[in-house]
Each structure stands twice: as C-alpha cells, then as structure tokens.
Amino acid sequence: MALENSVLSSRPESLSLPVSEKGEGPVGEAEPATPTGVFDVSEELGRVVTTDTAAPPQPTPRSFQSKLAAREAQAATPQPRKKAQGAGSEKGKFGWGRSRRKRQRYVEKNGRCNVQHGNMRETYRYLTDIFTTLVDLNWRCSLFVFVMAYAVTWLFFGAIWYLIAYCRGDLDHLEDETWTPCVNNVNGFISAFLFSIETETTIGYGHRVITDQCPVGTMLLLLQAILGSMVNAFMVGCMFVKISQPNKRAETLVFSRNAVISLRDERLCLMFRVGDLRSSHIVGANMRAKLIKSKQTQEGEFIPLDQTDISVGFETGDDRLFLVSPLVISHEIDSRSPFWDMSQAQLEKDDFEIVVILEGMVEATGMTCQARSSYLAEEVLWGHRFSPMMSLAEGFFDVDYGAFHHTFEVDTPSCSARELSLAAARLEAHLYWSISSRLDEEKWDGPNLTEHLEKQPGSGSANGKGGVGTTFTVGETSESQDQSGQGEQNGSVATDQSESEA
Incomplete structure (x- = not known):
C-alpha cells in the first residue's frame, strides 16, 4: 500500500494511456519519468495498480514436430467467437434492429400467388369444368394429355376394326379373291390401326378402303368421324387458349423493383413505377393496390392476412391509366390511408406487403390481362424518388428503360403523415394569429388610437358624455365597452365601425 501511494504521488497530473484500435494487447505504458512500473487501468475494479516491468521472454527454438503439435492443439481448442452483427440483420437509420429474414410473400414479384390449397374434399368439381382444368395444367401435362387423347382414340378404333375383320373371317380369306372383306387390305392389327388413323x-x-358389304363398318366409320372431329376441336381449342393466355401478355408489363415514400406537393406519398415494354397498348388499363398485413380486432379476433384497400386515385379517376410510357403511380398518405401513422422509424421495424394489380384488355386479342407484383416493408425506400427516364429526341420521346428501377435520395421528413399535418396546421395557425396581431398593433398603436377615439361620435371629448363609446364584436356577439378604459386589444377582437362618422 505504501508502494502504491508513493507511485501515485509521483504520477504527473495528465497521464495519457494509448489504447489499441482493436482493444487487444496491453492497455498502455506510463511516461518515461516512472520507469519502475506500468500503470494498468482496470475497468472492473476502477483503480490504478502497478506491475513491475520484466524483460520480454526470449523465444526458445522448437523443432518442427513440436510446432506441428502445438498448431494441432490450438486448432482443436474451441476459440471464443466475437459477437458480431450477423449477416441476416441490419441496423436501420434510427437504430432499430431490422431483420433481413426473407418474409414469406403472399404474391411473388412475378405475380404468382404463393398459395396452395390442401385437404380438398370435392375434387370432382375439377372434372365438371374439364376445359379450364386442361388449360390450367402446365405444359408438360398438357402435351401429355394432347398426345394421349389422339393415341387412345386411334388405338381404340383400330382395335374395333381389327375385331370386325376377325369376327367376319376376313383374316382367313386373305388370298381368296372372291371374298369381299369389310375393309380391303386389312390383314392384321397394324393395318387396322393405320386404317383408324387414316379415317380419323x-x-x-386409297390403299385401305371400306366396302359396301359391311353395314357395321359403315356405322363405325360415321362414329369415328364424329368423335374424331370432337377430339380435334377440343384439343386444338385447349392448345390455342393455352398458347394465347393473357398472363403471357403480362410478362411484358413491368413494375419497379422498389416502392418509394417522399413528398409530392408537400404531402407524403407512396409511389411505384409501372411500364409496358410492347408497342401495342393495354386498353382500359386500371390500377389497384392492396395492403396485406395481419391484425387483431378489438374483440380479440386475429386475421392473419387482412386485405386493406390502398387508394391510387379511384375517387379522382387517376387509377385509369393511359399506359403509353412508364408512369409513376402515387398513393397520397392522408387520414384514410393505412400508412397515416407510419413514420420512417416504424417502417424499419414493420412487417407488411403491398400487392399491386394492373388490369386491362389486350389490344391485339381483346382478352383481359392482369399483371401483379408486390413490395415488402424492406422494399419500400423512405426519402427516395424515381429517376427520370424520358427525354425528347428528334420528333419523338425517347424512353430509357435502363433507369426504370433507379431511385435517388431527396429531403423528406422522417415523421408520419399525421405528425406532418399537425405541424403544418400549427405553423399556419401561428402565422395567422401573428399577422393579425401585428395588423391590430399598427392600427391601434400610438396617436392613431387617440385620433380615432376623438373622431368617434360617442366619445367623451366629442359630446361631453362619458357613456358608451366604441362597439367591439367578438365572434358573433357585440358588446359595448366603456370609454374610460381602453382595454386590451388582440388579434381575436375586431372593431365594429357600423356607426359611421356623423
């Protein structure tokens, strides 16, 4: 203890302790004036202790085997891991922990609805609408059904033609020229199968021809011709509808990768961009948007995927688009918007999905087309705006789709739309009352007030009576003020000069 007091008494007043950048190794050394010890600051004990300096140990030579054994032992010993920020999390602008975990989308970016129906008991309903069922199948199943529909009918009728020839004895009189078969040159199943294909x-x-000596064959020929025409119409119709499906037209309708929130006409707006890559237009295009977010009602009912409508101009008609060039669709965040109370800090920790739907009629085919996309909470950029992508060329407007997804930062308040509206209302009220107060002060201040009072017919100096003077109106109520006391004038009191000068 005496040694510690002696060292502390000889320590200078300002002692600088160098700290390493990574926080590893010795904390620092004392100044050269005290070579007998090193000051070590202990964060846990909060006091200064001294340790004697010692000469650094000299490295002892080791053999290769000992070095290898030490390295293997060090590798086998579990090293303490540093607590670092994981790759699956990030910090927002306001310090909120924002998880980068992939949220399960309700609608994928390509428009596919991520919903699967299970435990269905009434699967027979698919067969009642077999045409739509075949159209909705994937291409592999559709091609398989297409091939099997023709192959089965050919084989079925081929087997019947072979059975007729076998029952009539045509196969036993192949070399008999006096025998009239049902179908000429049918000598086996293969020839009967080929005749079925030729008929359908x-x-x-012209090599295999039905004769007039076989009424059963005539009836079968009529039946196969009718059924073959029905199979052709059904399968060709399915393939045509599947090829010309409107969702293939939606592949050339593109949405921006991100949505943005920024000021537009001094109001917070949620915006995203949509464009059409084809020169043929979408007729009667209209836009809709839905907010997918779980909520709990006041009665305690939990709704996992509640859908709330997001207005994109339905009241004003701005949702009906003339989609010739890329357009920025805007949703004004007002009191009816579900984002009315959402600030930038809340956006960083919120969990929702915005589904946007573009519908219209294809100009080339006249079929209705629908394109869909979605934006998660981390795909909504606060304080950004879309880059311009249209320029005027020689005689036409040039659209650069390379900047379709580009955004840039702009000055945007981080508060919610409600707070921004309240702040604007307070500022407007403050300016209104301050201007009114200044006008009243200039009107009633100094000699102007005295001259005005002297000119009043009811003033004491004019008629010698100290009765009722100037009449003041507050709101809709009129009161007579005594002239003996002028009272306090403010911005809310207006002078009623209904009694004009005599």
Missing part, C-alpha cells in the same frame, strides 16, 4: 385424320391414302 381424313388422310385417305
């Missing part, structure tokens, strides 16, 4: 497809090579 109306090829008619």
Whole structure:
C-alpha cells in the first residue's frame, strides 16, 4: 500500500494511456519519468495498480514436430467467437434492429400467388369444368394429355376394326379373291390401326378402303368421324387458349423493383413505377393496390392476412391509366390511408406487403390481362424518388428503360403523415394569429388610437358624455365597452365601425 501511494504521488497530473484500435494487447505504458512500473487501468475494479516491468521472454527454438503439435492443439481448442452483427440483420437509420429474414410473400414479384390449397374434399368439381382444368395444367401435362387423347382414340378404333375383320373371317380369306372383306387390305392389327388413323385424320391414302358389304363398318366409320372431329376441336381449342393466355401478355408489363415514400406537393406519398415494354397498348388499363398485413380486432379476433384497400386515385379517376410510357403511380398518405401513422422509424421495424394489380384488355386479342407484383416493408425506400427516364429526341420521346428501377435520395421528413399535418396546421395557425396581431398593433398603436377615439361620435371629448363609446364584436356577439378604459386589444377582437362618422 505504501508502494502504491508513493507511485501515485509521483504520477504527473495528465497521464495519457494509448489504447489499441482493436482493444487487444496491453492497455498502455506510463511516461518515461516512472520507469519502475506500468500503470494498468482496470475497468472492473476502477483503480490504478502497478506491475513491475520484466524483460520480454526470449523465444526458445522448437523443432518442427513440436510446432506441428502445438498448431494441432490450438486448432482443436474451441476459440471464443466475437459477437458480431450477423449477416441476416441490419441496423436501420434510427437504430432499430431490422431483420433481413426473407418474409414469406403472399404474391411473388412475378405475380404468382404463393398459395396452395390442401385437404380438398370435392375434387370432382375439377372434372365438371374439364376445359379450364386442361388449360390450367402446365405444359408438360398438357402435351401429355394432347398426345394421349389422339393415341387412345386411334388405338381404340383400330382395335374395333381389327375385331370386325376377325369376327367376319376376313383374316382367313386373305388370298381368296372372291371374298369381299369389310375393309380391303386389312390383314392384321397394324393395318387396322393405320386404317383408324387414316379415317380419323381424313388422310385417305386409297390403299385401305371400306366396302359396301359391311353395314357395321359403315356405322363405325360415321362414329369415328364424329368423335374424331370432337377430339380435334377440343384439343386444338385447349392448345390455342393455352398458347394465347393473357398472363403471357403480362410478362411484358413491368413494375419497379422498389416502392418509394417522399413528398409530392408537400404531402407524403407512396409511389411505384409501372411500364409496358410492347408497342401495342393495354386498353382500359386500371390500377389497384392492396395492403396485406395481419391484425387483431378489438374483440380479440386475429386475421392473419387482412386485405386493406390502398387508394391510387379511384375517387379522382387517376387509377385509369393511359399506359403509353412508364408512369409513376402515387398513393397520397392522408387520414384514410393505412400508412397515416407510419413514420420512417416504424417502417424499419414493420412487417407488411403491398400487392399491386394492373388490369386491362389486350389490344391485339381483346382478352383481359392482369399483371401483379408486390413490395415488402424492406422494399419500400423512405426519402427516395424515381429517376427520370424520358427525354425528347428528334420528333419523338425517347424512353430509357435502363433507369426504370433507379431511385435517388431527396429531403423528406422522417415523421408520419399525421405528425406532418399537425405541424403544418400549427405553423399556419401561428402565422395567422401573428399577422393579425401585428395588423391590430399598427392600427391601434400610438396617436392613431387617440385620433380615432376623438373622431368617434360617442366619445367623451366629442359630446361631453362619458357613456358608451366604441362597439367591439367578438365572434358573433357585440358588446359595448366603456370609454374610460381602453382595454386590451388582440388579434381575436375586431372593431365594429357600423356607426359611421356623423
């Protein structure tokens, strides 16, 4: 203890302790004036202790085997891991922990609805609408059904033609020229199968021909021709509708990668961009938006995927688009908006999904088309604006789709739209009352007030009576003020000069 007091008494008043950048190694050394010890600041004990300096140990030579054994032992020993920020989390602008975990989308970016129906008991309903069921199948299943529809009918009728020839004995009289078969040149199943294909497809090579000595074959020929036409119409119609599906037209309708929130005409607006890559336009295009967010009602009911409408100009007609060039769709965040109380800090920790839907009629085919996309909470950029992408060229407007997804930062308040509206209302009220007060002060201040009072017919100096003088109106109520006391004038009191000068 005496040694510690002696060292502390000889320590200078200002002692600088160098600190390493990574926080590892010795804390620092004392100044050269005290070579007997090193001051070590202990964060846990909060006091200064002294340790004697010692000469650094000299490295002892080791063999290769010992170095290898030490390295293996060090690798086998578990090293304490530093607590670092994980790759799956990030810090927002306001310090909120924002998880980068992939949220399960309700609608994918390409418009596919991420919903699967399970435990369905009434699957027979698919067969009642077999045409739509075949159209909704993927291409692999559709091609398989297409091939099997023709192959099965050919094989079925081929087997019947072979059975007729076998029952009539045509196969036993192949070399008999006096025998009249049902179908000429049908000598086996393969020839009967080929005749079935020729009949259904109306090829008619002329080698295998039905004769008039077989009424059963005539009836079968009529039945196969009718059923073959129905199969052709059904399958060709399915393939045509599947090829010309409107959702393929939606592949050329693109949405911006991110949505932005910024000021537009001094109001916070949620905006995203939509464009059409084709020169053929979408007729009667209209835009809709939905907010997908779980909520709990006041009665305690939990709604996992509640859908709230987001107005994009339905009242004003701005939702009906003339989609010739890329457009920025804007949603004004007002008191009816679900984002009325959302600030930038709340956006960083909120969890929701915005589904946008573009509908219209394809100009080339006249079929209705629908394109969909979605934006998660982390895909909404606060304080950004879309870059311009249209320029005027020689005789036309040039659209640069390379800047379709580009945004840039702009000055945007981080408060919610409600707070911004309240602040604007307070500022407007403050300016109104301050201007009114200044006008009243200039009107009633100094000699102007005395001259005005002297000119009043009811003033004491004019008629010698100290009765009623100037009449003041507050709101809609009129009161007579005594002239003996002038009272306090303010911005809310207006002078009623209904009694004009005599």
